[in-house]
Amino acid sequence: MNEMTNSHILVNRFDYLEPASLQEAVTLLAQYGDRARVLAGGTDLLVHMKMERVAPKAVISIGKIPGLDRIAIQAGHLRIGARATIRAMENDPRIQAHYPAITDACASFSTTQVQTMGTVGGNLGNGSPASDSAPALIALDAEVEITGLDRQRRLPLDEFFLGPGKTALQNGELLTDVILPRPQIGTGSAFLKISRVAADIAKASAAVVLVREGNRVVDCRMAFGSVAPTPMRTREAERMLIGQMFDEDLVAQVAQVASEEVTPIDDVRSTAWYRREAVRVLAHDGLRCAWQRALTLIPYPSPYEGRFAGSVSPFSSGERGNQAQIEFVPRLGANEKRWIKLKVNGREHQVWVAPNDLLLNVLRDQLQLTGAKYGCGIGECSACTVQMKGEPVLACLVLAVSAVGHEILTVEGMQKPDGELDPLQEAFLDYAAYQCGYCTPGMLLTAKSLLAEQPRPTEDDVRHYLRGNLCRCTGYASIVRAVMSCADQVAEPR
Ligand SMILES: Cc1cc2nc3c(=O)[nH]c(=O)nc-3n(C[C@H](O)[C@H](O)[C@H](O)COP(=O)(O)OP(=O)(O)OC[C@H]3O[C@@H](n4cnc5c(N)ncnc54)[C@H](O)[C@@H]3O)c2cc1C
Ligand code: FES
Ligand code: FES
Numbered sequence: 001m002n003e004m005t006n007s008h009i010l011v012n013r014f015d016y017l018e019p020a021s022l023q024e025a026v027t028l029l030a031q032y033g034d035r036a037r038v039l040a041g042g043t044d045l046l047v048h049m050k051m052e053r054v055a056p057k058a059v060i061s062i063g064k065i066p067g068l069d070r071i072a073i074q075a076g077h078l079r080i081g082a083r084a085t086i087r088a089m090e091n092d093p094r095i096q097a098h099y100p101a102i103t104d105a106c107a108s109f110s111t112t113q114v115q116t117m118g119t120v121g122g123n124l125g126n127g128s129p130a131s132d133s134a135p136a137l138i139a140l141d142a143e144v145e146i147t148g149l150d151r152q153r154r155l156p157l158d159e160f161f162l163g164p165g166k167t168a169l170q171n172g173e174l175l176t177d178v179i180l181p182r183p184q185i186g187t188g189s190a191f192l193k194i195s196r197v198a199a200d201i202a203k204a205s206a207a208v209v210l211v212r213e214g215n216r217v218v219d220c221r222m223a224f225g226s227v228a229p230t231p232m233r234t235r236e237a238e239r240m241l242i243g244q245m246f247d248e249d250l251v252a253q254v255a256q257v258a259s260e261e262v263t264p265i266d267d268v269r270s271t272a273w274y275r276r277e278a279v280r281v282l283a284h285d286g287l288r289c290a291w292q293r294a295l296t297l298i299p300y301p302s303p304y305e306g307r308f309a310g311s312v313s314p315f316s317s318g319e320r321g322n323q324a325q326i327e328f329v330p331r332l333g334a335n336e337k338r339w340i341k342l343k344v345n346g347r348e349h350q351v352w353v354a355p356n357d358l359l360l361n362v363l364r365d366q367l368q369l370t371g372a373k374y375g376c377g378i379g380e381c382s383a384c385t386v387q388m389k390g391e392p393v394l395a396c397l398v399l400a401v402s403a404v405g406h407e408i409l410t411v412e413g414m415q416k417p418d419g420e421l422d423p424l425q426e427a428f429l430d431y432a433a434y435q436c437g438y439c440t441p442g443m444l445l446t447a448k449s450l451l452a453e454q455p456r457p458t459e460d461d462v463r464h465y466l467r468g469n470l471c472r473c474t475g476y477a478s479i480v481r482a483v484m485s486c487a488d489q490v491a492e493p494r
Contacts, residue, residue, distance in 0.1 A: 005050065005051050005052055006050075006377075007050045007051075007376065007377025007378050007396075008361070008374055008377055009050075009356075009358065009361065010046070010049055010050060010356040010357075010358060011052070011356075012049050012052070012055045012056070012356060013334040013335065013354075013355070013356060014055075014056050014057055014058055014059045014334050014355055014356065015057065015058040015059070015331065015332070015333050015334050015355065016058075016059055016061070016329070016331070016332040016355035016399065016401050016402075017058060017059070017060045017061065017330070017331050018060075018061045018063070018064060018328050018329050018330055018331070018401075018402070019060065019061075019062070019065060019330075020064065020065065020326070020328055020330070021065060021066075022065055022067075022068070022147060022174070022176065025038075025060060025062055025065060025174055026147055026148055026149045026172060026173070026174055027149060028058070028060050029060060029148075029149075029171070029172045029173070029174060030148070030149040030171075030172035032057065032058040032060070033171045033172065034171050035056060035057035035058055036056055036057070036058040036059070036060050037054065037056040037058070037059055037060070038060050038062055038121075038125065038174060039059045039060065039061040039062065039063070039399070039402070040062055040063070040082070040083055040118075040119040040121050040122040040125070041085065041117035041118045041119045041122050042117065042397050042398065042399070042402075043114050043117050043118045043122065043379055043394075043397055044118075044122055044126045044128075045059075045122070045126075046397045046399075047378045047379060047397065050377060050378060051378070057334070059355065059399070061399075061402050062082075062083055062121075062174070063083070063402055064326050064328055064405075065083070066326075067081060068081045068082055068083040068121075068176065069081050069083040069084050069085070069088065069119075070084070071084050071088065071089065071092050071094070071095070073094055076181075076182040077179050077180060077181060077182065078094065078095070078098065078099065078179070078180040079177050079178070079179055079180075080120055080177065080178040080179075080180070081121075081176070081177055082119060082120060082121025082125075082174070082175045082176050082177060082178070083119045083121055084119060084120050085115065085116060085117065085118060085119055085120075086106045086109050086110075086114070086115040086116075086118045086119070086120070086123065086133070087106070087112070087115040087116045087391075089102060089103075089106045089120060089133075090103055090106035090107050090109075090115065097297075097298040098183055098297065098298060099136075099140055099180060099183065099189060100188075100189055100190065100293060101136040101139060101140060101189035101190055101191040101207050101208070101209060101290075102133065102136045102137065102140070102191070104136070104190060104191035104192070105132045105133050105135070105136040105191040105193075105205075105207065106132070106133070108132060108191070108192075108193045108195075108205075109132050109133075110199045110200070110201075110468065111199045111379075111382060111467060111468020111469075112392055112446060112449075112450075112465050112466070112467070112468055113379075113382055113385055113392050113393055113394045113446070113468055114199075114379060114394070114468065116391045116392055116393060117393050117394065117397065117398075120133055120178055121175045121176075124137075124144065124157070124160065124167070124175060124178070125167065125169065125175050126165065127161060127162070127163070127164065127165045127166050127167040127230075128164070128165070128201075129161075129164055129225060129226055129227075129228060129229055129230055129231060130201040130202050130205075130225055130226040131225060131231060132191075132193065132201075132202065132205060132225065134157070134161070134223070134225060134231035135191065135205055135206065135207035135223035135224055135225045135231050136189070136191045136207040136223075137157050137178060137180070138157050138158050138207070138221075138223040138231055138233060139189065139207035139208060139209040139221045139222060139223040139233075140180050140181075140183075140189060140207075140209055140221075141156075141180070141181055141209075141221065142156075142157040142178050142179065142180050143155060143156055143157060143178075143179045144157050144160055144175055144177070144178055144179070145175075145176050145177035145178075145179060146168075146169060146173050146174070146175055146176065147173065147174050147176045148170070148172050148173040148174075149172055152176075154179070155168055157178070158223075158233060161230035161231055162230065163229050163230060164229050164230070183209075183297060184211050184219070185297075186211050186212045186213055186218070186294050186297070187209060187210070187211050187212075187294060187297050188209070188210055188211075188212065188289075188290035188291055188292065188293035188294030188295070188296075188297060189207070189208065189209040189210075189290050189293065190207070190208050190285075190286045190289035190290045190293060191205065191206070191207040191208075191286070192205065192206050192282045192285055192286050192289070193205040193206075193225075193282075194278050194282065195269075196269060198467050199380075199467055199468050200269075201226070201269070202225050202226040203226060203269050203270040203274065203275060203278060204224065204225070204226050204227050204264070204270070204275045204278035204279055204282060205224065205225035205226060205282070206222065206223075206224050206225075206258075206279060206282035206283050206286045207222070207223045207224075207225075207286065208220070208221075208222050208283065208286035208287050208289070208290040209221045209222075209290060210241070210287065210290050210291060210294065211294065212246070212291060212294040212295075215245050215246055216243070216244065216245055216246070217241045217242060217243070217244055217245075217246055217291075218242065218243070219242060220238045220241045220242050221233060221238055222234050222237055222238055222258055222283060222286070222287075224258070224262055224279055224282075224283075226264070226269070226270075226275065227262035227263070227264040227275050227276075227278075227279055228262055228263045228264065229263075232261075232262065232263075234257070234258040234261040234262065234283075235261075236257055236261055237254045237255075237257040237258035237261060237283070240253065240254050240257060241254050241287075246291055251284055251287050251288065252284060254283065254287065255279075255280045255281070255283035255284035255287065256280055258279055258280070258283040259276045259277070259279040259280035259283065260276075262275070262276065262279050264276060264279075326405060327341075327404050327405030328404070328405070329401050329402075329404050332353075332354070332355045332401055333355075334355060336354065336355075337352055337353060337354045338352070338353060338401075339351070339352055340353055340400070340401060340404050341404065342362070342367075342400070342403055342404065342408060343405075343406070343407050343408060344363065344367060344369065344408045344409075344410065344413070345369075345408070345409060345410060345412060345413025346413060349366075349367055351366045351367065351400065352366065353400045353401055355399065355401055356399070357399070357400045357401070358395070358396060358397075358398065358399065358400060359386070359395040359396075359398040359399070359400045359403050359408075360372055360374060360384045360395035360396045360398075361400075362400040363386070363395060363408075363410060369410045369412050371410050371411035371412050371441040372384045372385070372386050372395050372410055372411070372441055372442070373438055373439075373441065373442065374396065375396075375438070375439075375470070376396075377396045378396070378397075379394055379396070379397050380468075380470075381439075381442075381468075381469075381470045382394065382439075382442045382446065382468040382469040382470065383438060383439055383441075383442045383469075383470070384396040384442065385441070385442035385443075385445050385446050385469065386408055386409060386410050386445060387407075387408065387409040387445050387448065387449060388403060388406050388407070388408050388409075389406050389407060390407070390409075390449065390452065391449055392445055392446045392449045409445065409448075410441070410445070411440075411441035411444055411445060414444060414445075414448065422444070422448070423486050424444050424447055424448055424451070424482070424483070424486050425444060427482040427483070427485045427486050428440060428443075428444065428479075428482045430482070430485070431478045431479075431481050431482035431485065432478050433474060433478040433479045433481070433482035434473070434474065434479075435473035435474055436472070436473050438472070439469055439470060439471040439472070439473075442469050443466065443469045443471070443479055446465065446466055446468075446469050447462070447465075447466065447483045447486075449465075450462065450465040450466070450483070451483070451486060451487065455487065456487050457483075457484075457487055459480060459484060462480050462483045462484060463476070463480060466479070466480075466483070
């Protein structure tokens, strides 16, 4: 972070635009050209803006365009809308059944909060060589659909990445869909990642897709992340395997060749030497895992054909569907301030905001809801967690203006109006699950989301779901015990 940067606020001023349709979005993108940035989940863009690495004149939120978050199998292809979140993809039964490498990639992704906010469009659109979804999607032969004012085009994802932070997207274009072909019978896929800690981007990652006929490999694609300026395929290694009988010696040789094909660098996360070694091991394990999975792939036609998840049904007709129910702030100028309505803890509040005001600061400073805490300001501690639409999000990376129309819950809203505490709050008291209490509101809201999703989590589930909520005092054991004590059916006597 540059010395002058203050991650508490966004210093950059910009016009905030919230198009209600795809057409409107691409019109605005065309008008602003390279002065505009698309805002999806904001977990990447807002961090870069806070660090003053980018200073767009316009931020165009695609958060309320209906249909862009849809996941559907249509005509034998899987279409993933650009605004589908990492978490929605991880939990999607069709992806789990037919494209397990994507499920692996999404499961390995950062924290629950970042998975909940981050989208596949943002994960590809930022052009990062460390993108977790990219190697899996490339190995699965994905294409991207790109929409501009006058044309729509499709591109193999492999050709989308041009360099660190650079993609084939031109000014005025929006990535709208990721399209995956039907996997052949006998396809197996896997994704593996090595990172410094659980909630971090990759030191190295690998995705393997292979097609097996008996003991022979009839097709293979391997893609790697964080080991070259862009996510990359290792075609020589792939060629060595195609047409061959699968055996341990060959797998070891293929993994060695893959590690020689990648072009890693030394940086803060790892060394080039380590990354090559990691590629060798990940390729080896990925090939073995994909080989086993090839026996169990659920074949197309998919039992899920025609089913979709997301905000509206068909892309073609859904564009202006449901809009009466959605509240928009169509435009807020860079130097303007406006009264907006925020629904917080069941009540509607009027707050006075500029485009660059963050939800965290508005909650704390204007509504005196100081439960949500400022820790890092860049998505790494989760002390600022609140619930939005019932899901845990990082208030330090949400523009207040984009929260209009969504229900927000802070720790102050967990207790009943008569003052009775939520069972989780009681459990935190009973199990001494806090010391200084700084992380506690974020922990409580994240745990509340977990119990709503999984009423009977295991201890591993609790630790995994809360992995992004950092605590400097308790050592976590008492927190996990407190959450477990609230789990349906498995509550221990207090
Ligand atoms: C703490 C932390 C941990 C992280 N861990 C991981 C990790 O483990 N793995 C990983 O891969 N990433 C990780 N990231 C990076 C980031 O969260 C992901 O890349 C995420 O998927 C970005 O999605 P988003 O919707 O939040 O993107 P945004 O921040 O909204 O946008 C990112 C970029 O893509 C552009 N963009 C967004 N949508 C579109 C679109 N539809 N068309 C064209 N351009 C678009 C934006 O203009 C911007 O330049 C992490 C980030 C943080 C803060
Ligand atoms: S303050 Fe928001 S994640 Fe740390
Ligand atoms: S109780 Fe102090 S940071 Fe968690």
